[in-house]
Amino acid sequence: AKQEGRSTFRFFTPALRTHSSRTLRLRNDLRLALERGQLALVYQPQVRLADGKMLGVEALLRWQHPELGPISPAEFIPIAETCGLILPIGDWVLRQGLQQLQRWDAAGLGALTVAVNLSAVQFRDLRLAERIGQLLHESGLPAQRLEIELTESCAMINPQGSINTLEGLRQLQIPIAIDDFGTGYSSLSYLKRFKVGRLKIDQSFVRDLHLDPDDRAIVRAIIGLADHLGMRTVAEGVETAEQLAWLREHGCDEAQGYFFSRPLSPEAMQAWALARAPQ
Ligand code: C2E
Ligand code: CA
Ligand code: CA
Numbered sequence: 062a063k064q065e066g067r068s069t070f071r072f073f074t075p076a077l078r079t080h081s082s083r084t085l086r087l088r089n090d091l092r093l094a095l096e097r098g099q100l101a102l103v104y105q106p107q108v109r110l111a112d113g114k115m116l117g118v119e120a121l122l123r124w125q126h127p128e129l130g131p132i133s134p135a136e137f138i139p140i141a142e143t144c145g146l147i148l149p150i151g152d153w154v155l156r157q158g159l160q161q162l163q164r165w166d167a168a169g170l171g172a173l174t175v176a177v178n179l180s181a182v183q184f185r186d187l188r189l190a191e192r193i194g195q196l197l198h199e200s201g202l203p204a205q206r207l208e209i210e211l212t213e214s215c216a217m218i219n220p221q222g223s224i225n226t227l228e229g230l231r232q233l234q235i236p237i238a239i240d241d242f243g244t245g246y247s248s249l250s251y252l253k254r255f256k257v258g259r260l261k262i263d264q265s266f267v268r269d270l271h272l273d274p275d276d277r278a279i280v281r282a283i284i285g286l287a288d289h290l291g292m293r294t295v296a297e298g299v300e301t302a303e304q305l306a307w308l309r310e311h312g313c314d315e316a317q318g319y320f321f322s323r324p325l326s327p328e329a330m331q332a333w334a335l336a337r338a339p340q
């Protein structure tokens with residue numbers, strides 16, 4: 062209801078009317094983006110802090126619009142969610158990510174995992190586990206090679222429903238991470254019942270780690286909580302050696318961010334991985 066109120070307001074604000082017509086245009090063009098090959102995945106490495114080993118990648122969606130240029134997923138994913146396109150796009154991301162793993166397997170990169178972001182709309186789909194199970198089956202890859210990233214706020218929209226859906230995914234042995242952790246007011250008792258494998262510490266807490274004692278306290282608390290609940294922690298948005306050193310020292314398990322690499326095309330990611338880990 063809150064969101065409806067906001068978009069109504071938006072409609073009557075001249076400054077935002079352009080935004081609204083842009084939204085209409087993007088919604089229209091997004092229908093063709095998939096079939097015209099304008100969507101692509103880029104990949105960002107996830108690194109284990111104990112030994113610097115690359116464990117996997119997060120797949121991030123990109124849209125190269127022929128006239129408007131690159132459109133951020135933060136802009137077009139919400140549009141895709143309102144017009145039913147997120148389900149075919151979400152399936153495409155999963156299929157594409159798994160196919161990429163197969164290519165990297167063939168290129169000798171070692172058994173990496175691919176983490177895929179899931180929208181709240183996909184997560185609400187009662188056939189989610191079935192869909193993902195089918196895509197995994199097509200790929201021939203074991204479920205453990207995939208990881209689903211679900212934001213904390215998305216998991217908390219309907220916590221009991223989330224517990225059920227997560228249970229369905231767990232039965233398929235698909236690893237789950239809670240994304241943007243610390244920003245979404247989750248109750249700690251639900252966190253325990255979600256039984257996910259990893260918590261991704263939101264980058265807003267990592268950014269000013271060296272400046273802000275409150276952020277350090279929050280990150281310490283998240284790492285402690287995860288340890289007690291048997292979850293691994295992944296710090297997002299790590300950009301500096303100082304952040305990395307602090308996180309390692311305080312028991313964070315893994316990290317991801319520009320310090321290691323920006324999100325890369327499949328070819329560039331492959332070159333990065335091969336250069337880093339001559340095994
Ligand atoms: P996210 O899942 O939290 O992804 C992390 C975002 O932080 C990405 O932005 C990534 O490029 C960026 N990032 C990574 N390292 C750093 C760093 O060191 N510093 C800074 N400042 N940023 C960093 P991106 O790619 O623009 O994606 C934005 C959001 O769009 C994602 O946030 C995710 O919520 C959503 N998204 C992306 N791909 C998909 C997708 O395939 N499906 C769905 N449903 N959502 C997606
Ligand atoms: Ca994510
Ligand atoms: Ca995140």
Ligand code: CA
Pocket residue numbers: 284287288292293294312313314
């Ligand atoms: Ca730990």
